[in-house]
Amino acid sequence: MTLDRRTLLAAGALAPFVTRSASAEEPLLLRKIPSSGEALPAIGIGTSRRYEVEPTPDKIAPLREAVERFVALGGRVIDTAPSYGTAEDVLGQILPEGGLREKIFLASKVSERGKDGLAQIERSFQRMKTDKIDLIAVHNLVDVDNNLATLRALKQQGRIRYVGVTVWADRQYPDLEAVMKRETLDFIQVNYAIDSRLAAERILPLAKDRGMAVMINVPFGRDRLFGAVKGKPIPDWAAAFGCANWAQFFLKYVIANEAVTCPIPGMAKVAYVEENVGAARGRLPDAAERKKMEALIDAV
Numbered sequence: 001m002t003l004d005r006r007t008l009l010a011a012g013a014l015a016p017f018v019t020r021s022a023s024a025e026e027p028l029l030l031r032k033i034p035s036s037g038e039a040l041p042a043i044g045i046g047t048s049r050r051y052e053v054e055p056t057p058d059k060i061a062p063l064r065e066a067v068e069r070f071v072a073l074g075g076r077v078i079d080t081a082p083s084y085g086t087a088e089d090v091l092g093q094i095l096p097e098g099g100l101r102e103k104i105f106l107a108s109k110v111s112e113r114g115k116d117g118l119a120q121i122e123r124s125f126q127r128m129k130t131d132k133i134d135l136i137a138v139h140n141l142v143d144v145d146n147n148l149a150t151l152r153a154l155k156q157q158g159r160i161r162y163v164g165v166t167v168w169a170d171r172q173y174p175d176l177e178a179v180m181k182r183e184t185l186d187f188i189q190v191n192y193a194i195d196s197r198l199a200a201e202r203i204l205p206l207a208k209d210r211g212m213a214v215m216i217n218v219p220f221g222r223d224r225l226f227g228a229v230k231g232k233p234i235p236d237w238a239a240a241f242g243c244a245n246w247a248q249f250f251l252k253y254v255i256a257n258e259a260v261t262c263p264i265p266g267m268a269k270v271a272y273v274e275e276n277v278g279a280a281r282g283r284l285p286d287a288a289e290r291k292k293m294e295a296l297i298d299a300v
């Protein structure tokens with residue numbers, strides 16, 4: 001039997017030999033949420049800072065454009081939090097229009113203590129003008145036992161679908177690890193970037209063992225990584241795994257870790273959305289290529 005190119009491509013057999021940049025027609029890479037089997041595109045939007053604008057039509061218009069482009073390209077995941085200034089109000093202006101809410105996997109957080117946790121969550125529903133939030137995570141493990149109990153009750157009532165916890169700094173890992181070992185969680189969210197790799201040692205393998213989906217925050221280290229490579233061209237060899245720019249280089253490195261469900265880079269501009277969503281298309285770097293990527297970034 002001879003296999004044609006299409007059959008081989010579908011089977012992934014030619015993947016290591018694809019050398020062109022990932023094109024817009026290629027489907028987005030999907031990753032399954034272990035607790036449900038639901039598949040999510042392997043790239044999402046983070047809304048801290050850049051979505052914290054005055055919720056007026058002129059300030060919201062460019063953000064709406066970025067979200068619409070994201071959805072048009074196949075994106076689904078948006079991460080926010082009640083503590084991100086006006087970001088939830090801004091999403092409440094953007095998502096109800098054009099059927100966007102139904103196309104989005106909406107993730108928020110809880111960061112108040114005691115009974116205030118539930119009150120904060122109720123405000124999130126109102127601010128985002130939705131009766132369903134897909135995921136709520138305990139922000140930075142604040143009052144984690146109490147907030148997880150609240151979130152589990154909401155999940156049982158069908159108002160949220162998934163429960164998780166977040167951290168964003170290496171010093172929080174011992175506490176995160178303890179919570180991951182004792183609790184059943186659908187998601188964790190953790191910092192991980194090509195120049196900040198500690199999560200790959202224990203946290204990401206533990207998430208895989210415990211069947212937890214993983215969102216990756218600050219995958220660019222905010223402006224740290226772009227600052228480090230400023231004025232430097234992306235290496236030619238990165239085209240072998242579909243990188244056309246530094247953003248894709250940084251994001252493909254993160255997505256290539258098989259425990260990762262999706263990085264959630266902050267992206268508030270259409271041009272950034274197009275570049276970043278492109279990281280979830282085409283081949284990912286293999287283990288040897290990831291080592292080469294690390295060495296390059298460690299040297300700059």
Ligand SMILES: NC(=O)c1ccc[n+]([C@@H]2O[C@H](COP(=O)([O-])OP(=O)(O)OC[C@H]3O[C@@H](n4cnc5c(N)ncnc54)[C@H](OP(=O)(O)O)[C@@H]3O)[C@@H](O)[C@H]2O)c1
Nearest residue numbers: 046047048166168217218219220221222247265266272275
């Ligand atoms: N504890 C927690 O739960 C926690 C903590 C931190 C973050 N988070 C989440 O993680 C998300 C991501 O973190 P972050 O936004 O702070 O950091 P980040 O994703 O590492 O960096 C975002 C910045 O990178 C720049 N950028 C994005 N795409 C680009 C592109 N294609 N080319 C060049 N520059 C690009 C943008 O800069 P400019 O907009 O300035 O141009 C953007 O503000 C947050 O939005 C939030 O949802 C959660």
